Amino acid sequence: MTTTGAETPRSPANASIEDVARRAGVSSGTVSRALRGLPNVSETTRARVIAAATELNYTVSPSASSLASGRMSTIGVITPFVSRWFFAQAINGVEEVLHEANFDLVLYIDEDGKTFQSLPMRRKVDGVLLLTLPSDSPDVSGVRNLGVPVGSLHVDIEGFSSVLIDDVGGSSMATDHLLALGHRRIAMVTLDQHPSVPFRTGQDRSEGYLRSLKAAGIEVDPLLIVNGESTVEGGMRAGSELLSRAPRPTAIFVQSDEMAMGVLYIIRRAGLHCPEDISVVGFDDHELSNVFDLTTVAQPARAQGALLAHHVLDQVRLGSAPQTTTLKTHLVIRGTTAPPPSGI
Amino acid sequence: MTTTGAETPRSPANASIEDVARRAGVSSGTVSRALRGLPNVSETTRARVIAAATELNYTVSPSASSLASGRMSTIGVITPFVSRWFFAQAINGVEEVLHEANFDLVLYIDEDGKTFQSLPMRRKVDGVLLLTLPSDSPDVSGVRNLGVPVGSLHVDIEGFSSVLIDDVGGSSMATDHLLALGHRRIAMVTLDQHPSVPFRTGQDRSEGYLRSLKAAGIEVDPLLIVNGESTVEGGMRAGSELLSRAPRPTAIFVQSDEMAMGVLYIIRRAGLHCPEDISVVGFDDHELSNVFDLTTVAQPARAQGALLAHHVLDQVRLGSAPQTTTLKTHLVIRGTTAPPPSGI
DNA sequence: CTGAAAGCGCTTACAG
C-alpha cells in the first residue's frame, strides 16, 4: 500500500511524540512542554513543534499521559436516572462544564447504589459527581476512600462539595401563593421520603408547606398529605386519594412536577376542572410544565449540575477546598392556580 | 501516621502489581495472567494471587493496562440530547450493556456535530456509538478514521453497525388504524426533515402515511402536512395551523409523541375534545404517553441502544463484522383515537 | 530554554 503524501494520512498508525520530536528537531520532552503550553519554551520552538504535530496529525496518548502524570482528565458521574427531567438537566450542565474544561465524563447509571460498592471508577477518575446516593444505606465511604474530590447534589456531606437549593423556602412560596389566593384546605403530595438517607428534599419541601400553614393559622389535616412515590403514576394514585376526601381540598401542592402531571390527569379524568374546581402547584419547572400550564416552583437543574462540576473541577485543578452553594428557587405562576370555587 | 493492620487500608496509596506479586511469591507477569483469568495458570497459584490481591485491595491501573495492551475498555457515546425520551432510553440500554461488559461509557452531548470535528474521543475509546449524526453535513469521515468500530442508530452507514426500526411500516399502521376508524381527512405533523443527512426517520414516517392513504384511494392534501420541528412547542404550532384548516381534519398522525403532546394541548385549548372531535396518533410510546392516554406506535428505544452496544462490543471483542438489525414497532391503542364525529 | 533519562504500572511474546 503506497501513500501519496502526508496530506491525508489514512489513519497512519497514530504518530507518537517521538515522531513529532524528530520532525521538529527537538527532544520529546520539549514537545511535551510545547504542546501543553508550558512556559520555558521559546516561541519559535513551540511554533515548530506545533507545526510538526499538525502535519503528523498527532494526538497525545491519553493512557500514556495519565500513567506518567497521574492525571486522568476524567470525572465520574453517578446518577440514578438519565431519563428524569432533573437528572437529565443536571447531566447537561455537568457535561457542558466538563467538555469546556477538556475533561471526559464517564457515566454510571445506578439506581440501587451498586456503584458505591463495586467502585468501577476506581483509579480512572480525578473526581466524582454524585447526583444520587446509595438508597439503602447512606454509605459513601467507598467513594470517599477513592481519594479524589467528590461533589454531591442536594445533599450536604462532610468533605464533599455540594450544590443545594432552598427547598423549604420554595415550598413555602408555593403554599403562600395558594393561601394568598384564598385557599384554606390545601393538600400536599410528597416525594418519597428516605428516612435513613441524608436526602432532605422530601422532608424540606414538607417543612415549607407546614411552616406556611402554621404561619397562616391553619391546622394541618394529615388526611390531606399523601405520598406520591416520586413518579407520574404515584401522582395519579395520590391525586385519586385526595379527590375522595370530604370535603375535597381546593388546592394541592405537589412536591414535583412529574407527580403534578399525574394529579392533573386524574383531575381531568374525574370530570373536574383545574383551576376552576381545584388548584395545583408543582415543583421543578419541568420542560413540559408549560404544556400543562402548570404553576410551579422553578429550580435551575442545569445550573446546579454545572456549578457542582465547577466546584469539583476547582478541587481537582486548583486543589481548593470543597465548596457548598445554595441556589434560589422562584415561583412561576401559570394557569393551574386560581381562587377557590366561590361556593366554598 | 501508623497503620493498625492491613484490614482496613485507608487508601494505602494503591498497591501495584509488583506488591501483589511479592506477596503471592510470583512474578508480576503471573499476577497479570492470574487476575485476568487467562489459561496457563495453575489453580493453586491463581488462588494465591487472588488472595494477595484481595488483601492488598488491589485494582489494576487502567492507564497502565491500556498503554500496554492498547485496549481502552471504553466506548464513546455521542448523543444530541440526554433529556429527550428516545435518547435517554437508548442511553439506558447502552449503559446497561456496557456496564455488564465492564466497559466504561464516555458521554459526549453534541447538538451540532462539533464532536465529529474535534474528535475528543480519539485514542481513548475502543468503539463509538452514534445516537446522532452531524446535522449540517453527513460527514462521518472523522469518526471513521478513528479506526475503531462504530455503530449508528436509525441510520445505515456503510461499514458501521446499526439498529433501525421499520418507520415506514409503523407509520402505515398508525394511518391504517385511523382509516379503519372511518377517517378520510387525516393530517400529519412531521419531524424535522434533514435533506442532506441520511436520517430517514422523518421521510420514512411520511412515506408510511402516504402509502396508506394511497392504498385507501385517498388523495393527499398538502395543506394537511405540517412540520412540527421535532419539539413539543413545534407540535403546538403545527396543531394550531391544522385546526385552522377548513374543513378541519378529523384525525392527525403525529410523527413523535412529544409533538403529539403539543398537539393535544392545542386541541384542548381550542375547546375541542380528543377523540370526540378529532383523533390523534403519535409515534414512540413515550413514558408520558399513558398519562396523555395517547394512541401511538411503540418503538423499543432502550432495546435499540442495548442492541447497538452489543453489535459494537462484538466487533471490539470478537472482531466480528458490522451488523445491522431492524426492530419491529407495534400499535398501542389508547384513548386519543375514535371514529370521526358523526356529522361528517 | 532544552535534553537525557528515569519512571509511571502494566501486558505480552519468548524461553524454559
Added chain:
DNA sequence: CTGAAAGCGCTTACAG
C-alpha cells in the same frame, strides 16, 4: 505453568 525483560508513550525532575 512461570519468569525475565522489552515495550507501550508519555511526563517530569534534574542538569546544563
